[in-house]
Amino acid sequence: xxxxxxxxxxxxxxxxxxxxxxxxxxxxxxxxxxxxxxxxxxxxxxxxxxxxxxxxxxxxxxxxxxxxxx
Numbered sequence: 001x002x003x004x005x006x007x008x009x010x011x012x013x014x015x016x017x018x019x020x021x022x023x024x025x026x027x028x029x030x031x032x033x034x035x036x037x038x039x040x041x042x043x044x045x046x047x048x049x050x051x052x053x054x055x056x057x058x059x060x061x062x063x064x065x066x067x068x069x070x
Contacts, residue, residue, distance in 0.1 A: 004059065012066055014056040021051045 003016040025047035031040075062070075 005056065010066070010069060012062055013059040015059045016054060016056045017052070019051075019053050021049060023047050024050050 005014050005016060006012070007014070024044075026044040027047060028045075031042075031045075
C-alpha cells in the first residue's frame with residue numbers, strides 16, 4: 001500500500017513511491033512508428049536508465065490556493 005504524508009497541515013497530500021528503476025526516453029524509431037511530428041522528434045532521446053531511491057508526488061492536483069501559498 002502507498003505511504004501517505006503531508007509536510008504541513010495545509011500542504012498537499014503526498015504519496016511516497018517505492019525505490020525502483022525505469023528507462024526514460026523514446027526507443028530508437030519509436031517516434032517514427034508513432035508518426036510524431038518532425039518538430040517534436042529527438043526531444044526524448046537517447047534513452048537513459050533512471051534510478052530513484054525514494055520519491056514523493058502529490059496525490060491530487062495542486063489547487064490555486066495551494067500554489068498561491070507556496
